[in-house]
Amino acid sequence: MSTMAAVNDKKPKGLAAATFTPLTTDGEINLSLIGPYVDYLTQKQGVKQIFVNGTAGEGMSLTVAERKMLAEEWCKKAKGKMDYVIVHVGCLSFRDSQELARHAVEIEADAIAAIAPFFLKPNSADALRKFLQEVASAAPTLPFYYYHIPSITGVNVSVPDVLEDIGSLIPSFSGVKFSSADLMEFGLCFSHSPPHWTFLFGVDEQLLSGLAMGAQGAVGSTYNYMGSQMNKLIAAFENNNLEEARRIQFKMQDLIQYAKTLGFDLGVNKQLMSELSGLSLGPPRLPVMPCPPEHGRSIAQKFHSLFPEASVLMQHVMGNHL
Template identity: 65%
Template sequence: MTPAVGKKATGLIAATFTPLTPEGEINLAEIGPYVDYLLEQQGVKSIFVNGTTGEGMSLTVEERKMLAAEWCSKAKNKLENVIVHVGCMSLKDSQELAQHAGEIGADGIAVISPSFFKPATVGALKMFLQEVAAVVPAVPFYYYHIPAVTGVHLRSRDVLEGIDAEIPSFRGLKFSGSDLMDFGQCVSYSPSHWSLLYGMDEQLLGALAMGANGAVGSTYNYLGSSVNRLISAFNKGDLTMARTLQFQVQDILCYAMDCGFDLAVNKQLMSEVSGLVLGPPRLPLLPCPQSKAVSIARKLKQGTLLGKGEPCGGSVEGQCDANLTCLSVTLGGDKEETPRGKVCSPPLAPGCVPCSGVQCPRVRRTCPGGHVTEPCGCCPQCARQKGQVCGGPSWENGYCDRGLTCTLFTGHSPALPPHTGVCKVLPGKPLERLLQPMEDPLCPRVSGCNIRVGYCDCYSLQTCHHVFFYPSLDECLKAKREDELWSERNEENREWTCMKWGCELQENQCVCMERSCSSPSLSEDACEDLLQKARCSNVSCSEVPVPSCPDDSFLTESHIPPGKCCPLVPAVCTCNFEECPVAPQNCPPGQLVQHVEGGDGRPGSCCNRYQCVQS
C-alpha cells in the first residue's frame, strides 16, 4: 500500500494527560471537554495521546485503545492532528496498538524505543520501528526520542539516516532531548515533508531558531496561548518578544521545580488551571498534594501575559504583553453606548483616543509617497506630502511621509495633537535618511519581513510607515516559494492577462478593483475629483485670498477634510528650511564663522545667516 502523505504536523501539539477516576480507572467523560478547552482556551489544534504525559506505559493495551478511540472521536472535525503513541516494551503490543490506531483514523502514530531490553545499535532500533510501521503503511509514522526516560542515547541524526527508504510512511521526529546539536543535524538532514517536533518546553525558542516545525509538550495544555504568541513573535522576527515569553515559561517551570515538579504535580496543575477533573496519576506515581498545584497555578496566573485585544484589569488575572497597555474601550461600535471594559492594547500616542471611537476613511490603493498608519494605530492612509496639512486631534489630518515632519506653520517645533501642522523638512534632518524607514518614537513598534537577495529578512521597527511586505516569516516563505515555482515554469506555457487597478463612479462612491486593461476606468485621483465635484456642485465656499510668500518660504496646500466641500485650513506661507544656507565649513585664513542673523522660523526671517569675519 502506498503511504499517505497525511496532514503535516506543525505548531503546538499538547501531550495530553489521561483522565482517571479517584479509583484509578479510565474516565472517558472528560475527554470531550478536554478537547474543547485546548481549542477554545489555549488555541492548541493538535494532540499527542498516550505518551509520557499520558502515562501510556502504565496503561494496559485495552485501556490505550479505549483512550485513543475516544480522543479521535471527540477531536474529529475540531482538531487538526491526533498522533497516537503506540510504543511498548513488546513489539507485538506495539503492532496491535498501531493496527488499532489505523482503524480509528488517527492522523499519525509515534513509537518510543523499548527501554527494558534496550536496542544496542541504531540498526536494532530501526528494525523495531520498521516492524511497527509496516503494520499500517498508510499512517504517518514518527519516531519518539526521549533519552532521559528510555536510557537510549543513540543519536537521532543516525536514526534518520536512510529511514525514508526503510519506512516509507516516516513523517518526522518528536525530539524530547536537550542536545540541540543533534536536533539541528536532524533538521539539516530532513526533507520538507517531515515534521521536526521539539519536546523540551523550556528550550523551544532555541529549537525554533534551529528550524523546528512545531512542539509537543505537557505545559502547552495550560500555557498554549502564551507559547502560541511566542511562536508568532518568532515568525514575525520579534525576538525581543519571543525571548520575553520564553523566559516567562522558564520562570514558571523553575518555580514549579522548586516546589517538586513531577508528572503528578503537572497533572494536578492542569486540573487547577482548566477546571477539568483529571484525577490522580497511576501507581507507582503518588498523588500530588493539592497545595503544591494551587501554589504553582497562582504563580502561573499572576505571570500570564495577555495578548492584544484580550480583557484585562479588574478581576482578570495576568498582565498585558510587553508593548501593550490595559486601556478602556467602548464596548460595541456605537458611539452612543456607554458601557466600557478594558483590553490589552498598544499604548496610546500623545493626543490619541482608542480606535473603537474612530471612523477611518477609505484606504487608497495608490499613493504619491507611501502608506502609513498614524501614531494612534487606527487608520491606514496615504502619507501626507510636503506642503500638506497633518496632525490635528488624534492625527485626524494625517501623518507625514518619510523624511518629513509634521511642523507648526511658524517656528521650528513639531506639531503634536491637538495642533494642526504642515509636512516639511526640519533643519538638521540629514538628507541621506529621507528615504530610509526611520525609527519614530511617536509610532508603535511593528514587525514583519521582506525578501532581500533571495532570503526573508525579518525584524521589528518603531515606525508609522508600511515598510514590510509580509506580516510574518510564514507568509514571506510562502511568497518566496510561490515566486520560485513561478520562475521554474516553462515560459511558453504562461498565459498573461493584462490587468490594471481602476475605478468607476457608482452611486456617490468610487468603486476600485483590478480590471482588464481593455476595460474603461478612472484613476483613483480622477474618480475622487469627479466625486468631489458632484457632491459639491451646489456648494459655495467663501473666497480666501492667496498670500504671496517671501523667497525663504513656500505656499502650503489648503486642506479639505474628507466628505467636506470647503477648505478647513487655507493655504498659508511657511518656511522652506531646505533652502536655508548652512554655516561655512571653512573660512579664509585669519577669519572665523560668525552668526550674524537668527532665523525665527517665520516667513521672511526663516533662516540663520552666517559670514566669515576677521578673527
C-alpha cells in the same frame, strides 16, 4: 494512490498538547472528561493538535486495552474540532505496538509515534531502526514518527544515525518528536533530512531554541494550559519579534523553575493542569505519586502572577467546570 502520497498528505504544524489521561479517584479511565478536554484545548488555548498516550498521558502505565479505549475516544471527540491527532503506540513488545498501530488506523488517527523500548534496550541504531520498522509496518498508511526521549528511556542511540536510510526501511516515516535538550543533535537531524519530514520539538522550556533550529512544530505537556501563551511566542518568532518571543519564553522558564522547587514530576504537572483548567483529571497512576493539592495551587498562583492577562480567562474557565 501511492503509499507515499497517502502518508504525506497531512502534516502537523504548530503546537500539539501531550494530553494527560483523566482518571477517577479509584484509578480507572474517565472517558467523560475527554469531550470537555478537547473543547478546553481548542476554545481556550487555541491548541488543535494532540499527542495521545505519551509520557504525559502515562501511556506506558496503561494496558493495551486502556490505550485503545483512550485513543478511540480522543479521535472521536477530536473529529471536526482538531486538526491533527498523533497516537503514541510505543510498547516494550513490538507485537503490542503493532496491535495499537493497527487500531490507530481503524479509529482514523492522523499519525502514530513510538518510543524506543527501554527495558531490553536496542544497543545500536540498526537495532532501533528494525524495531521501529516492525511497528510502522502494521500501519503503512499512517505517517510514522520516532519519539526520542532519552531522559525517560535511557536509550541514547544517536538520532542522526537512526535516521540514516530509514526512509527506505519505513516508507511512512515522517519525522521525529525530539524530546532532548541536545540542540546540536537536533540540528544535525534537521539539516541532514529530506524536506518532507517534520521535526516536532519536545522540550517546552526551550521551544524558542527549537524553532530557531528548524522545528516545524512542538509537542509538550505544558501546552495543555500554556498553549495560548506559547502560540504568542510562535507568532512573535514568525514575525521576527525575538524580543517578545524571549519575553514569553523567559516567563515560561520562570514558571518551570518555580515548579521544580516543588518537585515538578508528572503528578505535579497533572495537578497543575487540573488547577488551571478546572478539569478534575484525577491522580496519576502508580508508581507516580499524587501531588499535594497545595503545590498545584501554589504553582497556579505563580502562573497567574507571570501571566496576569490569562488570569481572568483561567478563572472563568474554572468557574465553568468546577
